[in-house]
Amino acid sequence: MATKILSVDDSRTIRMIVGRTFKPYDCQICEAGNGEEGLAAAAREKPDLIILDVTMPVMDGVTMLGKLKEDPALKTIPVIMLTAESGRDNVLQIAKLGVRDYLVKPFKEEQLIEKAGRIVTLQKKPTV
């Protein structure tokens, strides 16, 4: 079964890059443009991994992470933060809420694969 990954970012550029990054692998990518949509998508899709931005309109990534961790049905879904913000207070707060990893933008696609591969199974699609 394909690994299901939820990308939550208000930038469609980043969502597109995340989608492209996992394209060679047997993954199903779902997308959300803010934390509120991200929570709904997480409840609906039950992804194997969430890749989460911090600064977003409507609901930011830190708030979404907090709500995710309060929900018994969702709290075990691993999260990788993907954000340009690596300020001390932000990182400490996020780590306290519980994330599996943290990747600071700008990033190389192979860095995301490396971090995701430590958490979920990434099976290469057979080449045609």
Add this chain to the structure above:
Amino acid sequence: MNDGASYLELSRRYGFAPKPESASRLTQLVSRQDADLDEIAKVIDKDPALRARLLRVANPEAENEAEYAIESAEDALMRNGMGCVLVLAMSTPLAQALVKTFQTMLSLKLESVDPRTAPPLTGDHLRCNIDFSGKVIGHVLLRLSSASARTIAAGIIGADAKELNDAAEICDVAGELLNIMTGNFKSNLCDAGLECKLSPPDVRITGDFTPPVRHAGSVEHLAFCSGNIQVFVEVTANPWSDD
């Protein structure tokens, strides 16, 4: 374990790149309202590039160093104020974040050029602005020629630049690039005790070169190029806002 130690440990665990120490130290000093001018001048004197930029700003009429009326970092500080030092100190990591973003996401090596002598933009271009507010207020403004913006967006998206005609897509890429740069910028300010928030990027294609409404404080202009790509950046910052 205190928070500082925890943050260092997390930085190592997550593989964060180390932050530029001199800029961080200077920003911390400037962020204090009772900042000691001598101490700040000493930090500046240890960074020849920063010292040269400060003296250039303090002697706007001079054609070269021989004509400088203000020759010490301390006198330059007295003349230009702390906002100027903050902008100069922060523009270094901002420039590094810009260069790293282009290198990482586009494999493009941007070179810093003198904004006074760089060929200016004309006509319609892409203008992207992010304001920051809190204990420091200001903005970071990015301008690119339409052709540069199209080339950059195509590189990020993985499309053919000639076939990329979606202005919204080009603007979204530019907005995200500026988001990445200013996110790094904001992290440095917050770590120095200057907590602030960023506005969403305001991106538009325009022929208007009117600068955004400037907050009181200093302004720094930066320019970069790589082949036909030109990037112009304007940054302003004014510490100790009451917001």
